[in-house]
Amino acid sequence: MYISPMNWDDLKLIDAAARMRSLSGAAKALDLSQPQLSRRLKRFEDRVGARLFDRTPTGLKPTEAGLRLIPLAAEMRKNADAASRVLPDLSGSALKVVRVAVDEVRARILTDSFCDLTALLDGVELEIISSHLHADHQSRGIELQIRSCLPETDTLIARKVGDLAYGVYGSGAYVNSNPDALNDLRYKNCDWLGFAPDDLWYPSQVRWMEAKQVGRPKMRTNTMTTLLNMTVSGKGLAVLPVFMGDGHPDLVTLTGPLEELTNSEHIIVHRDVRREPAVRRAIEAIASVYKEMSPKLTGAGPSRSLQAAE
Numbered sequence: 079m080y081i082s083p084m085n086w087d088d089l090k091l092i093d094a095a096a097r098m099r100s101l102s103g104a105a106k107a108l109d110l111s112q113p114q115l116s117r118r119l120k121r122f123e124d125r126v127g128a129r130l131f132d133r134t135p136t137g138l139k140p141t142e143a144g145l146r147l148i149p150l151a152a153e154m155r156k157n158a159d160a161a162s163r164v165l166p167d168l169s170g171s172a173l174k175v176v177r178v179a180v181d182e183v184r185a186r187i188l189t190d191s192f193c194d195l196t197a198l199l200d201g202v203e204l205e206i207i208s209s210h211l212h213a214d215h216q217s218r219g220i221e222l223q224i225r226s227c228l229p230e231t232d233t234l235i236a237r238k239v240g241d242l243a244y245g246v247y248g249s250g251a252y253v254n255s256n257p258d259a260l261n262d263l264r265y266k267n268c269d270w271l272g273f274a275p276d277d278l279w280y281p282s283q284v285r286w287m288e289a290k291q292v293g294r295p296k297m298r299t300n301t302m303t304t305l306l307n308m309t310v311s312g313k314g315l316a317v318l319p320v321f322m323g324d325g326h327p328d329l330v331t332l333t334g335p336l337e338e339l340t341n342s343e344h345i346i347v348h349r350d351v352r353r354e355p356a357v358r359r360a361i362e363a364i365a366s367v368y369k370e371m372s373p374k375l376t377g378a379g380p381s382r383s384l385q386a387a388e
Contacts, residue, residue: 086154091119092130092144093151099137176202176360178222179209182303183242183319184343187375190321191367198363202356221351222360226341235352236344237361240368243335243377244283247323249312250330259315259332262290269314270295271305282339283317320377335377343368343375 094104095115105115123130130144140148180188185206188195195204207220228236248259248268258264272287272295273280280302287295297313299305302322309316310328317339323329345364351357368375 086158088122089147089151089154091115091122092147093155095119095131095138096140096144096148096151101133101138104138174201174203174356175205176222176356177205177207177220178224178360178364179207179220180224182208182301183322184224186303186322187371188364188367191371194370195363195367198366199359202359202363204360204363221347221354221357222364223346224343224364225346226343228344229346233349234346235349236346237365238342238344239365240343240372240375241340242343242375243320244317244339245320245323245331245335245377246315246333247309247318247326247329247331248315249310249328252312252314253330253332262333265315266291266293268292271297271299271308271314271316273305274298274300280317282341286317286336286339319375321371321374324374324377340376 090108091104094107095101098104098107101116101119102112105112108115110118119131126143128143129141130147131138131140178188185208188204188206209220209223224239226242246262246265248256252269253259256268258267270287270292273284295314297308299308302319305316306318306322306326308314309318309323310326315332317336318329320331320335323331345361347357347361352361372378
């Protein structure tokens with residue numbers, strides 16, 4: 079005989095009836111009317127094909143079948159009570175610190191909006207982890223990562239939060255002393271700064287420089303922040319994020335935002351981790367910062383011309 083799966087509501091009837099020894103007492107304990115409880119208990123007995131209680135003048139008396147089921151019902155009640163005691167403390171065990179892996183460019187975006195970001199986080203702590211590698215979300219070492227490329231597995235979710243543009247910059251002093259810097263057809267005659275050969279975090283910039291047939295960069299680094307500092311020092315031209323180059327008083331833009339070097343920015347998160355309230359709040363906060371900074375990130379804001387720098 080097939081018996082449909084039991085649920086806790088069914089076993090509550092058995093447990094209450096066994097403890098109270100009467101239909102009226104069990105009904106009161108479960109906040110039911112006595113006729114309701116009596117009908118539900120009978121339906122359950124019909125479903126399992128066994129009488130569980132005998133109705134006697136002194137109250138309910140468990141049958142042999144009832145005696146086998148009553149301990150299991152009592153155990154479920156104890157587990158349910160234990161769960162009820164734990165529930166109020168679960169919110170205190172929820173994730174409070176969200177770790178986001180970024181390179182130095184994305185770290186700069188977040189720290190440039192530090193006050194707005196912390197206000198939007200509303201108590202969630204954000205740890206900015208420096209990384210030029212694709213994060214291992216499976217190990218749960220980090221919760222979020224910001225990058226331009228999309229994930230290659232369906233266990234990760236990408237949310238686009240904006241665009242990030244790049245352009246060519248040089249110091250005012252270098253451009254004034256090197257007229258070829260004003261003509262992209264003569265860029266190969268200029269000194270260039272770039273990335274170390276083994277640093278593949280900015281491959282599109284490397285390909286762009288190769289297409290322009292510029293010489294091997296005379297000075298190289300593995301971080302965008304150092305590349306910015308080298309450009310400011312007047313050692314040559316470099317491809318920089320427009321929000322970093324346009325905002326620097328010692329740099330001038332030579333190209334404006336380059337369409338071929340404008341990439342989408344994505345927040346990457348594991349599907350399971352996304353359910354954490356703190357993670358969702360961090361994602362929304364970062365997305366808001368990117369939206370607010372969009373004119374600067376895409377080069378739609380004011381930039382410094384050569385004349386302004388002179």
